Amino acid sequence: MSHIRVRFAPSPTGTLHVGGARTALFNWLYARSQKGVFVLRIEDTDQLRSTEESHQQILRAIRWLGLDYDEGPGVGGEYGPYIQSERKELYDDYAQQMLDRGLAYRCYCTPEELEEMRVKAIAEGRQRICDGRCRDLSDEERAQREAEGRPSVIRVRMPEEGSIKWTDIVHGPMEFEYAVLDDWVAVKSDGFPTYNFACVVDDGLMEISHVLRGDDHISNTPRQIHLFRAFGFKVPRFGHMPMILGPDRQRLSKRHGAASVEEFRDAGYLPEALVNYLALLGWNPGTDQEVFEISQLIKAFSLKRLNNTAAVFDVEKCRYINAEHMKRLTDEQRAALTWPFLVKAGVVEEDDEDAREKLARVVHIMGARLSFLGDAPQRLACYFTDDFPRLDEEEGLLDEEAKLRLRELARRYEKLESLDAASAESVMRGLAEELGVKLGELVHPTRYVLTGQKVGPSLFDAMEVLGKETVVRRLGAV
RNA sequence: GGCCCCAUCGUCUAGUCAGGUCAGGACACCACCCUUUCAAGGUGGGUACACGGGUUCGAAUCCCGUUGGGGCCGCCA
Numbered sequence: 051m052s053h054i055r056v057r058f059a060p061s062p063t064g065t066l067h068v069g070g071a072r073t074a075l076f077n078w079l080y081a082r083s084q085k086g087v088f089v090l091r092i093e094d095t096d097q098l099r100s101t102e103e104s105h106q107q108i109l110r111a112i113r114w115l116g117l118d119y120d121e122g123p124g125v126g127g128e129y130g131p132y133i134q135s136e137r138k139e140l141y142d143d144y145a146q147q148m149l150d151r152g153l154a155y156r157c158y159c160t161p162e163e164l165e166e167m168r169v170k171a172i173a174e175g176r177q178r179i180c181d182g183r184c185r186d187l188s189d190e191e192r193a194q195r196e197a198e199g200r201p202s203v204i205r206v207r208m209p210e211e212g213s214i215k216w217t218d219i220v221h222g223p224m225e226f227e228y229a230v231l232d233d234w235v236a237v238k239s240d241g242f243p244t245y246n247f248a249c250v251v252d253d254g255l256m257e258i259s260h261v262l263r264g265d266d267h268i269s270n271t272p273r274q275i276h277l278f279r280a281f282g283f284k285v286p287r288f289g290h291m292p293m294i295l296g297p298d299r300q301r302l303s304k305r306h307g308a309a310s311v312e313e314f315r316d317a318g319y320l321p322e323a324l325v326n327y328l329a330l331l332g333w334n335p336g337t338d339q340e341v342f343e344i345s346q347l348i349k350a351f352s353l354k355r356l357n358n359t360a361a362v363f364d365v366e367k368c369r370y371i372n373a374e375h376m377k378r379l380t381d382e383q384r385a386a387l388t389w390p391f392l393v394k395a396g397v398v399e400e401d402d403e404d405a406r407e408k409l410a411r412v413v414h415i416m417g418a419r420l421s422f423l424g425d426a427p428q429r430l431a432c433y434f435t436d437d438f439p440r441l442d443e444e445e446g447l448l449d450e451e452a453k454l455r456l457r458e459l460a461r462r463y464e465k466l467e468s469l470d471a472a473s474a475e476s477v478m479r480g481l482a483e484e485l486g487v488k489l490g491e492l493v494h495p496t497r498y499v500l501t502g503q504k505v506g507p508s509l510f511d512a513m514e515v516l517g518k519e520t521v522v523r524r525l526g527a528v
Numbered sequence: 529g530g531c532c533c534c535a536u537c538g539u540c541u542a543g544u545c546a547g548g549u550c551a552g553g554a555c556a557c558c559a560c561c562c563u564u565u566c567a568a569g570g571u572g573g574g575u576a577c578a579c580g581g582g583u584u585c586g587a588a589u590c591c592c593g594u595u596g597g598g599g600c601c602g603c604c605a
Contacts, residue, residue: 226531230530230531242603244602268532268533330540340553361539361540371555420567
């Protein structure tokens with residue numbers, strides 16, 4: 051084990067979005083590639099918005115992606131607990147320490163006072179909103195406010211001069227003037243720590259060596275570094291990764307369609323494909339390789355190759371990567387993964403063993419055409435039920451002449467001892483020759499009648515899977 | 529508004545740190561080949577260094593500015 055310790059620290063206030071998933075992934079890849087430790091920590095200090103449901107959903111999504119964690123909820127570890135709401139005494143201790151050492155102070159300002167300060171600061175073009183008016187209250191003044199029962203927060207006393215610097219793993223040298231950093235709230239009036247405070251206490255105590263997170267945290271970093279130092283913690287290395295955007299170059303959200311990991315799962319993406327695609331957003335291996343097994347990703351991963359440009363999530367490319375991963379599956383795997391989608395769509399019954407066996411054959415003849423599990427119900431229904439979608443309104447394929455031919459074809463197939471791909475083809479070729487038409491004249495109307503589609507596997511393979519009875523019935527009914 | 533980040537094909541990106549091969553790859557797109565269709569596969573094609581200055585024999589690459597996009601400015605994280 052190296053001394054590398056990284057963490058993913060989601061807040062259970064919603065589903066795991068692809069941006070968060072990518073952050074988790076890069077932390078995980080770094081840990082795995084460096085033989086380090088990947089910690090999962092739940093940041094539920096927002097009493098109002100955190101929910102157990104969302105907590106579980108995030109865990110589920112992480113598990114689905116295959117990002118196993120070494121320490122965290124459910125698996126334990128030496129640095130627990132890993133849920134912030136269970137670490138309150140720790141924060142209380144550090145808050146008291148700050149108070150005792152004069153690093154922080156109780157502030158009794160009301161929201162109205164704060165709003166006034168904000169307006170004033172903006173009008174004067176100052177960065178610091180809080181003017182620090184509660185910084186040096188005397189014991190009497192403080193006692194009086196307490197006696198009045200006024201709620202208070204604990205604010206961190208920030209220096210007014212100088213600056214905080216760090217070398218960001220993805221952005222290089224960074225510097226913030228203290229003049230733009232005001233006294234910020236570390237403990238809320240409900241007694242719970244704020245993100246910036248809890249985060250430092252936890253990262254410090256958990257001995258996190260590298261903090262890899264989104265770009266949107268850059269401006270939190272100087273405040274956090276200030277505290278790491280004040281507490282005597284080793285300051286971790288920071289790496290701020292670029293955002294993931296929607297096609298309109300706005301932060302990716304539900305507005306852009308699927309944005310949460312579980313939506314991708316339900317839509318029919320393979321977890322390894324989503325992981326692969328996400329890895330390519332903000333990172334590249336420096337070679338032309340784009341399709342990766344997870345193990346290859348771990349091998350190729352390097353923080354040095356993270357880039358710093360926001361990336362637009364491209365659904366087309368994601369689907370391409372998904373198709374590439376589908377190709378690498380065996381027929382058995384494809385069938386097993388497809389089955390639940392067919393069940394859910396009502397195409398087959400859960401306990402229909404015949405259908406299950408048939409699916410193996412269907413999947414086999416589909417081959418690489420089945421590049422997305424989400425397409426399965428619509429495209430495979432014709433093999434399991436007569437009530438299948440006929441999306442292509444290509445009735446033009448079925449003029450009276452064509453129907454006559456198909457009915458003749460049905461008669462000939464009916465006479466067959468059994469129908470397999472070879473006999474299906476020779477019969478059709480024979481009829482085409484007799485009629486003096488091209489094979490395609492028969493193939494296309496037949497495929498449409500049999501499958502409701504203009505595209506699909508080799509028609510003769512499809513007929514073999516469909517079986518003589520079904521083929522004859524559907525062709526005879528035109 | 530203040531502070532901060534970013535800028536190569538429509539999209540993801542290589543190339544930028546140590547200036548010098550027709551700016552490379554992939555997705556998407558188009559054409560052709562293969563083929564009973566489609567997908568896959570193969571071949572080929574078009575499309576980019578945001579703009580303006582500067583440094584230099586030479587700039588996508590270094591510097592400055594402009595423009596554009598994004599982030600943060602919460603008792604959210």
